[in-house]
Amino acid sequence: MAMVELMKRDLLKFIISQNIDGLHRKSGIPAEKISEAHGNTNLEICEKCNKDYMRDYGVKSNISSNKHKTGRKCDNPKCKGDLYDSIINFGEGLKPEVITKANEMGEESDLMLCMGTSLRVQPVCNIPMMCGINGD
DSSP states (O other), rough: OHHHHHHTTTTTOOOEOOOOOOHHHHHTTOOGGGETOOTTTTEETTTTTTEEESSSSSSOHHHHHOOEEEEEEEEEEOOEEEEEEOOOOOSSSOOOOHHHHHHHHHHHSSSOOOOOOSSOOOTTGGGGTTTTTTTT
């Protein structure tokens, strides 16, 4: 909730998270203000139209960690595409648009707080080194 308050005061511009529990989004942080590098256990995405569905429950329905299809369908009657969980498992590549945005925000930052992490998981652990790189 402290991060939500900092964001309301325009002191916090963006969050880069490796957590998959969805707590940042549940707290009220807008989706466009966060890069969830490893996905979100409560978020499923349509394979056809890319509409996302933030749920009140964990969306993973497959026992196998590498199978992402949840068994639900997009509610857009013109689409009805299959929904997939958004979790990035070990050995899977990060979504390029998510990590690109995280890198851009890291480069634009003049101050970065790193909390609750050992900063050992690649490539997110390298983003703090980008802070202030432009010298502005």
